[in-house]
Amino acid sequence: MNEKTDLRVPVLIVGGSLVGLSASLFLSRLGVRHLLVEKHANTSTHPRGRGNNVRTMELFRTAGAEQLIRDAASVLEDNHGILQAGSLTGDDQEWLFKEIDPGGGLARFSPSGWCLCSQNDLEPVLVTHARDQGSELRFSSELLTFEQDADGVTAVVKDRETGEHTTVRADYLVAADGPRSPIREQLRIGQSGPGDLFHNVSITFRSRQLASVVGDRRFIVCYLTNPEADGALLPVDNEEQWVFHAPWQPDRGETLEDFSDERCAEHIRRAVGAPGLDVEITGKAPWHAAERVAERYGSGRVFLAGDSAHEMSPTGAFGSNTGIQDAHNLAWKLAAVIAGEAGPGLLGTYEAERLPVAKATSARASARSGEHSHPGYAGSPGPTGGRKGGMLTVALGYRYLRGAVLGTDPSLPVVPEGMGLAGEPGTRAPHMWVERGGVRLSTLDLYEQSFVLLCDAGHPEWRAAALRAAERLKVRLEAFTIGSGAGADLEPANEADWSAAHGTSPEGAVLVRPDGFVAWRSEDGVADAEATLYEALTTLLHRD
Numbered sequence: 001m002n003e004k005t006d007l008r009v010p011v012l013i014v015g016g017s018l019v020g021l022s023a024s025l026f027l028s029r030l031g032v033r034h035l036l037v038e039k040h041a042n043t044s045t046h047p048r049g050r051g052n053n054v055r056t057m058e059l060f061r062t063a064g065a066e067q068l069i070r071d072a073a074s075v076l077e078d079n080h081g082i083l084q085a086g087s088l089t090g091d092d093q094e095w096l097f098k099e100i101d102p103g104g105g106l107a108r109f110s111p112s113g114w115c116l117c118s119q120n121d122l123e124p125v126l127v128t129h130a131r132d133q134g135s136e137l138r139f140s141s142e143l144l145t146f147e148q149d150a151d152g153v154t155a156v157v158k159d160r161e162t163g164e165h166t167t168v169r170a171d172y173l174v175a176a177d178g179p180r181s182p183i184r185e186q187l188r189i190g191q192s193g194p195g196d197l198f199h200n201v202s203i204t205f206r207s208r209q210l211a212s213v214v215g216d217r218r219f220i221v222c223y224l225t226n227p228e229a230d231g232a233l234l235p236v237d238n239e240e241q242w243v244f245h246a247p248w249q250p251d252r253g254e255t256l257e258d259f260s261d262e263r264c265a266e267h268i269r270r271a272v273g274a275p276g277l278d279v280e281i282t283g284k285a286p287w288h289a290a291e292r293v294a295e296r297y298g299s300g301r302v303f304l305a306g307d308s309a310h311e312m313s314p315t316g317a318f319g320s321n322t323g324i325q326d327a328h329n330l331a332w333k334l335a336a337v338i339a340g341e342a343g344p345g346l347l348g349t350y351e352a353e354r355l356p357v358a359k360a361t362s363a364r365a366s367a368r369s370g371e372h373s374h375p376g377y378a379g380s381p382g383p384t385g386g387r388k389g390g391m392l393t394v395a396l397g398y399r400y401l402r403g404a405v406l407g408t409d410p411s412l413p414v415v416p417e418g419m420g421l422a423g424e425p426g427t428r429a430p431h432m433w434v435e436r437g438g439v440r441l442s443t444l445d446l447y448e449q450s451f452v453l454l455c456d457a458g459h460p461e462w463r464a465a466a467l468r469a470a471e472r473l474k475v476r477l478e479a480f481t482i483g484s485g486a487g488a489d490l491e492p493a494n495e496a497d498w499s500a501a502h503g504t505s506p507e508g509a510v511l512v513r514p515d516g517f518v519a520w521r522s523e524d525g526v527a528d529a530e531a532t533l534y535e536a537l538t539t540l541l542h543r544d
Contacts, residue, residue, distance in 0.1 A: 007168045009035045009136075010338050012155055014143045014183060015176030016040070018049060018119060019306030019323035021126040021137075022059075023174055026331035028133035029063050029448065030514075032338055035168060037141040037157050043123035046285050047236050047243055048202060050076075050118045051220070051317025053395040055428070057112040058516070059328050062448045065129045066112060072125050073117035075237050083222040087273025088213050088233075092225075100220075109396060109421055110431050111442035116220060118236070119320075146173060146183070148300050172334060172347075173302045176327070179290070181308035187299045193292040197313055197366060199248040200232075201256065203264050204241070204283040211239050213274050229270035244268050248286065256286055289313045291366050293358045297351035303330055310358040312365040316391065322361050326354050332514040333404070336541060341475045345542030349403035357398050360414040364394045393419050400426040404513065404540050406520040423502035425520055429512045430501045433493035434482065440493065447516040450476035451537070454490075456499060456506040457483025465529035466509075473537055511536060 011027060013020050016038025024036045052060075052069070060066045070077070080099050086092035100114045127137060138157075144165070146155040153173045157166045175183035214235070222233045232245040246267055248254060265279035290311040297304050306323030313319075330350050336342035368391075397419045401410045407425040421430050432443045446452050451470070455462035463479040470477035480489040482498040492498050502510045502518075507525035511533070512518055520536045538544060 007035070007166055008170075009033055009168065010171045011035075011174060011334060012037070012153065012168055012170035012172070013174045013176060014155075015178060015306070015308075016137060016139060017044065017176065017178070017306075018123060018126070018320050019327050020174070020176035021123060021130060022324045023176060023305060023327035023331060024135040024137060025063055025065065025126055025130040025133060026059075026328050027334065028130055028135045030331060030335035032331070032335045033134075034136070035170075036135065036137045037143060038137070038139045039142040039160065041140045041160075043127060044119045046202065046283065047118035047120050047204065047234075047241075048285075048287070049122075049317070049320045050116050050234070051321070052115045052117055052122070053317065053321045054106060054110050054112055054114055054392070055396050056321045056324050057115050058110060058444055059324065061112050062445065062516075063129075064133075065125060068125050068129060069117050069122060070115055072121045073115055076116040076235065079116055079218045079220050079235060079238070081217075081219050083217060083219045084225060085222060086225055087271065088217075088222065088224070089273035096223075106392070108431075109392075109419065111433075111444060143177070143183075146186070146302075148173070148302060153301050171301065171338060174305055174327075174330065174334075175298075175302060175308045176305045176323070177308055179288075179292075179307040179311050181304065183302065184294060184304055184308050187302060189299065189304070190295045191292040192295055193290075193311075193362065194366070195290055195292060197289040197291055197369065199250055199286065199288050200245040201248045201259050201264075202285045202287055203244045203246060203259075203268070203281060204236075205244065205265070205268065206240050206280040206282055207242060207278050208240050209274070209278050210242060210272065213272060213277070214238075224271040226271055226273075229267050231267065231271050233268075233272070244271070256284070259284060287314075289369070291362045293355065293362055297355055303347070303350060305330060309354070310362055312362040313369040314365075315369040316365050316394075318361050318365045318394065321395065322358055325357075328515055329354055335514075339476075341473075341541060343542035343544075346404060346540075348542075353400040353403035353405075356401070356414045360398065361394055364390060364415070390415065390417075393417070396428065397421060399424070400517060404519060405517070406536055406539060423504065423510055423518055423521060425518045427518055429510070429516050429518050432496055432498060432501055434490040434498075435493065436490050443490075444516055446478070446480070447512055448514060450478050450514055451519070452512045453477065453479040453509055453533070454498065454502065454512065455479070455481055455509040457481040457485060457488035458506055459509075459525065460487070462509040462529055463489075466511075466533050468530050469534040469537060472534060473541075473543065475537055475541065477537075513540075 011034035013036040027034050082096040084094050140160040142158045144156045144158050152171045155168045234243040261281040269277045292311045294309045305326040333346050398415050401408050405426040453466040460481050466479040482490045499506050504523045508522045511520040526532045
């Protein structure tokens with residue numbers, strides 16, 4: 001066995017799927033050197049994990065990857081609705097919804113939108129873009145062991161192609177190693193929740209005739225409810241490539257070997273309602289739907305993200321989105337601590353903020369499976385009610401009630417009943433179109449590299465005070481005045497009232513975190529703005 005030692009990085013990421021790759025991209029954007037190791041030789045080849053919600057696309061927008069992802073997903077850009085049908089040839093058909101964003105109302109809240117991009121198309125984009133940003137990604141590299149002490153983590157990584165072992169010393173380890181996470185197991189972190197919900201076999205197949213059966217019904221997914229051949233049909237290219245999710249009952253002794261090509265092809269024909277349909281099976285992959293959330297989001301210098309921290313029913317595509325947003329939340333906190341801008345206590349807010357979101361979201365995902373009668377799911381719709389109920393609110397409107405936020409009400413629910421995003425601390429900061437030096441951008445485009453303070457152009461004392469407080473603390477911060485006229489840094493489009501949109505007054509100010517969440521706001525002026533902001537930043541960054 002060859003030994004190589006002394007590879008030193010601030011952060012080691014274990015797992016190179018959507019969440020690990022996103023964590024790598026976000027860390028690189030923040031200038032944090034790291035190493036990602038992934039045991040598989042390449043990215044995913046199976047079309048799954050397709051729904052990227054609006055909040056995830058906002059994060060990729062800020063990271064410079066949104067258009068690259070939309071280009072990779074262009075073949076499905078016209079697919080929007082979810083159809084439920086006894087078959088595709090019968091009369092028993094109902095659109096659960098026909099448009100993701102009917103009427104274009106989402107534009108009020110975000111500069112981005114939903115994007116249907118399969119994991120096998122998205123991951124290569126993230127690999128290329130992350131490497132362009134300076135990420136070091138090693139595939140065919142498997143974590144063998146890790147140990148942590150008060151100062152860091154020591155891990156042994158095996159190159160699966162050469163057999164070479166490398167000892168890696170890191171300040172922190174991010175475990176994005178999936179639902180069966182060996183890292184979580186070694187940390188002895190338990191899980192709560194109902195557990196397994198149902199099991200499916202995902203079948204990829206080629207059919208040249210199916211497009212004519214589908215016709216102009218450009219669905220994201222069609223739930224086919226024939227009790228003798230139920231399942232979910234998903235287009236890959238709307239022409240020849242398709243995916244079918246067939247229920248699998250391993251608890252009744254059914255094995256993967258039972259899913260022969262012949263059985264799968266005949267099941268698809270019966271489900272679609274086209275007995276003579278040409279079906280060529282090209283691949284099969286089992287997957288398990290579950291509702292579980294880790295009891296802790298890490299231990300010491302090791303943090304869980306994505307499926308290692310939570311499993312969710314696939315209905316609504318909440319799982320990967322929640323994981324990517326985990327990575328984004330953790331990335332700016334790691335960057336602040338590693339740079340010496342924040343105390344280690346800031347990392348404790350990762351669990352305080354993300355664990356409640358995972359619990360609320362996983363419950364909603366299971367309820368959605370019941371509402372959509374997802375094949376294989378035996379549960380009933382949850383108390384949220386209504387087939388459309390809460391999708392956008394869960395995806396975009398969740399809030400942090402405890403953590404690196406000031407002025408929140410911990411008694412409120414994590415997911416509100418309706419969309420607000422009006423500048424309350426703990427919520428994603430409002431989206432407004434503004435102009436900066438003649439360039440049109442969203443206020444959300446300002447939030448990535450540092451804290452940002454917004455104040456009225458008529459009260460520039462807030463900006464000066466914020467910059468002085470940040471300089472005293474040696475913390476990265478940008479401050480912008482908003483208004484019309486030559487003295488304003490940002491000019492709202494369409495004469496929008498920025499202070500009203502952010503729940504403050506022209507005399508007040510809003511402090512936004514690098515991840516775009518409101519950390520603090522003052523609804524009115526204060527006697528000593530510098531002292532007020534200095535205290536707020538000190539508390540938020542655990543500098544006491």
